[in-house]
Amino acid sequence: xxxxxxxxxxxxxxxxxxxxxxxxxxxxxxxxxxxxxxxxxxxxxxxxxxxxxxxxxxxxxxxxxxxxxxxxxxxxxxxxxxxxxxxxxxxxxxxxxxxxxxxxxxxxxxxxxxxxxxxxxxxxxxxxxxxxxxxxxxxxxxxxxxxxxxxxxxxxxxxxxxxxxxxxxxxxxxxxxxxxxxxxxxxxxxxxxxxxxxxxxxxxxxxxxxxxxxxxxxxxxxxxxxxxxxxxxxxxxxxxxxxxxxxxxxxxxxxxxxxxxxxxxxxxxxxxxxxxxxxxxxxxxxxxxxxxxxxxxxx
Amino acid sequence: xxxxxxxxxxxxxxxxxxxxxxxxxxxxxxxxxxxxxxxxxxxxxxxxxxxxxxxxxxxxxxxxxxxxxxxxxxxxxxxxxxxxxxxxxxxxxxxxxxxxxxxxxxxxxxxxxxxxxxxxxxxxxxxxxxxxxxxxxxxxxxxxxxxxxxxxxxxxxxxxxxxxxxxxxxxxxxxxxxxxxxxxxxxxxxxxxxxxxxxxxxxxxxxxxxxxxxxxxxxxxxxxxxxxxxxxxxxxxxxxxxxxxxxxxxxxxxxxxxxxxxxxxxxxxxxxxxxxxxxxxxxxxxxxxxxxxxxxxxxxxxx
Numbered sequence: 001x002x003x004x005x006x007x008x009x010x011x012x013x014x015x016x017x018x019x020x021x022x023x024x025x026x027x028x029x030x031x032x033x034x035x036x037x038x039x040x041x042x043x044x045x046x047x048x049x050x051x052x053x054x055x056x057x058x059x060x061x062x063x064x065x066x067x068x069x070x071x072x073x074x075x076x077x078x079x080x081x082x083x084x085x086x087x088x089x090x091x092x093x094x095x096x097x098x099x100x101x102x103x104x105x106x107x108x109x110x111x112x113x114x115x116x117x118x119x120x121x122x123x124x125x126x127x128x129x130x131x132x133x134x135x136x137x138x139x140x141x142x143x144x145x146x147x148x149x150x151x152x153x154x155x156x157x158x159x160x161x162x163x164x165x166x167x168x169x170x171x172x173x174x175x176x177x178x179x180x181x182x183x184x185x186x187x188x189x190x191x192x193x194x195x196x197x198x199x200x201x202x203x204x205x206x207x208x209x210x211x212x213x214x215x216x217x218x219x220x221x222x223x224x225x226x227x228x229x230x231x232x233x234x235x236x237x238x239x240x241x242x243x244x245x246x247x248x249x250x251x252x253x254x255x256x257x258x259x260x261x262x263x264x265x266x267x268x269x270x271x272x273x274x275x276x277x278x279x280x281x282x283x284x285x286x287x288x289x290x291x292x293x294x295x296x297x298x299x
Numbered sequence: 300x301x302x303x304x305x306x307x308x309x310x311x312x313x314x315x316x317x318x319x320x321x322x323x324x325x326x327x328x329x330x331x332x333x334x335x336x337x338x339x340x341x342x343x344x345x346x347x348x349x350x351x352x353x354x355x356x357x358x359x360x361x362x363x364x365x366x367x368x369x370x371x372x373x374x375x376x377x378x379x380x381x382x383x384x385x386x387x388x389x390x391x392x393x394x395x396x397x398x399x400x401x402x403x404x405x406x407x408x409x410x411x412x413x414x415x416x417x418x419x420x421x422x423x424x425x426x427x428x429x430x431x432x433x434x435x436x437x438x439x440x441x442x443x444x445x446x447x448x449x450x451x452x453x454x455x456x457x458x459x460x461x462x463x464x465x466x467x468x469x470x471x472x473x474x475x476x477x478x479x480x481x482x483x484x485x486x487x488x489x490x491x492x493x494x495x496x497x498x499x500x501x502x503x504x505x506x507x508x509x510x511x512x513x514x515x516x517x518x519x520x521x522x523x524x525x526x527x528x529x530x531x532x533x534x535x536x537x538x539x540x541x542x543x544x545x546x547x548x549x550x551x552x553x554x555x556x557x558x559x560x561x562x563x564x565x566x567x568x569x570x571x572x573x574x575x576x577x578x579x580x581x582x583x584x585x586x587x588x589x590x591x592x593x594x595x596x597x598x599x600x601x602x
Contacts, residue, residue: 036393039390039392039393040392041390041392041393041396042337042392042393042395042396045340045396092593093593096593096599096600097535097593097596097599097600097601098534098535098598098599098600098601099531099534099535099593100331100334100336102334102335102336102337102392103331103336103527103531105336105337106336106337106339106340106523106526106527107524107527107528107531107586107589109340109523110340110520110523110524110527110528110582110585110586111524111528111582111583111585111586111589112586113520113523113579113582114520114521114524114578114579114580114581114582114583114585114586115579115582115583115586116579117426117427117520117576117578117579117582118562118575118576118579118580118583120576120579121573121574121575121576121579122566122575125566125571125572125573125575135423138422138423138426139407139422213344213403214400214403214404214407216396216400217396217397217400217401217404220393220396220397220400221396221397221400221401223393224387224389224393224394224396224397227389228387260411260412261408261411261412262407262408262411264404264407265404265405265407265408265411266404266408268400268401268404269401269404269405269408272397272400272401272404275397275401279383279386279387285387285388287386287387290386
């Protein structure tokens with residue numbers, strides 16, 4: 001069964017979801033590298049939690065307009081808008097007040113999520129006949145996914161991956177040294193904005209598969225694991241993309257083999273396994289290698 | 300609104316919510332100033348796996364083992380973050396992100412794979428809590444507050460949360476000077492011979508106790524919001540730590556009461572029939588409060 005899932009023989013939809021998860025993982029690993037190298041990994045946590053009120057509002061708006069509240073493109077648009085609002089709040093709080101970025105992240109994360117939960121209860125009380133199933137966005141669910149939805153995810157993941165590769169040089173420079181980038185005549189604000197927009201796009205596209213609580217793992221764990229193997233920035237991007245792709249593809253395939261296996265957590269645990277492996281056995285920076293070196297130095 | 304029904308249905312959840320909010324805001328003040336505000340976020344994510352493991356080991360849904368499990372999970376998470384940060388040379392934010400997402404994913408997977416359908420244990424419950432269900436059925440009116448037999452029927456979360464808040468306040472008062480010194484000037488505190496790392500660890504343990512106790516009663520949204528929003532708002536109101544702590548306690552109580560009232564009665568005032576999530580509304584109110592202080596607070600700008 002697992003072999004069949006990994007070799008894409010479980011039907012058209014499962015295949016599309018597996019490929020989509022692989023592309024999403026690759027894109028998330030590459031985009032996450034810029035955030036990781038710029039030490040802003042947890043901003044994405046606030047962004048992903050901030051999607052919830054947008055999803056709920058989009059559902060309400062589509063129902064009010066007489067449409068199907070569950071149409072994925074509409075929900076993802078709502079998610080993107082409210083995630084953008086969350087990002088604006090973070091940058092406004094850190095620029096205008098004396099609060100540090102971590103406080104702004106935590107505040108936006110909890111407040112937006114709380115507002116989203118309030119809206120979810122509003123939707124629940126609108127009538128049991130329209131059970132929205134919006135809760136699946138919390139942890140992701142691939143079972144019963146529509147073909148069009150899977151296509152949106154696969155195409156979205158591919159587009160983000162391509163944009164990240166195109167923009168990698170300016171984004172790396174800004175992540176490493178914003179001051180130097182400014183001196184080189186780059187528009188640092190615009191590039192930072194592009195970086196955040198890509199992270200936001202990952203979050204939004206990944207909502208359906210991984211869910212908004214765990215999507216941040218795909219942005220953080222692959223680059224953190226890749227960093228153990230190489231010191232070259234280009235190498236970290238490539239390796240993080242590979243680790244993300246393997247986790248996404250493998251996780252989606254494994255979870256397709258049994259009905260009770262939730263996709264998001266399996267993908268995250270696979271990535272965590274690769275991280276643990278890198279942490280232990282990577283040459284030079286891995287814990288074992290460092291330990292051995294210390295023993296050799298000691299007479 | 301203030302009759303017998305209020306006492307039995309709304310008073311206890313409101314009081315429990317207030318106590319929980321204050322218990323989280325108190326250590327939140329120090330975490331905020333030490334730039335560790337997101338520790339509360341990390342802890343509340345790992346509480347669910349701890350509870351699931353405790354349930355799988357004991358087979359019962361009881362407060363004692365679950366809180367032990369949650370506490371253990373919080374400690375393991377904090378240790379893992381330190382190990383990855385120090386041995387792996389990874390910046391704290393990313394180390395935290397790696398650890399709490401992994402443990403949370405493990406918890407969700409365990410929950411899905413094990414048979415917990417007959418007990419009230421799911422992800423939604425963990426996130427939103429069950430504040431509205433903490434009612435006091437034995438109360439018949441305000442007179443019940445002095446009636447010993449009615450008081451016996453109080454939800455157990457109330458005395459538990461009160462004890463945690465009292466313990467938290469006592470510890471803060473007792474260790475005020477070392478806490479303050481090591482928060483503002485770690486180097487100076489070290490030269491005075493204070494156990495700086497011990498104090499840092501104690502603060503994290505205090506936060507974990509507050510988070511675990513509050514989580515059981517009110518869910519993790521309130522925990523994360525109350526760790527950060529009231530202290531952050533208080534920080535924009537004053538320059539003195541003493542006053543900041545008092546402001547944050549006042550703010551957290553205000554958020555809890557106002558949030559609960561708005562969630563319970565707001566929709567009815569607007570013509571609706573159903574209450575909305577109190578936990579979500581309390582977090583929302585705290586955000587509005589933070590927004591107001593960020594615009595009008597006397598000490599809002601960078602010095």
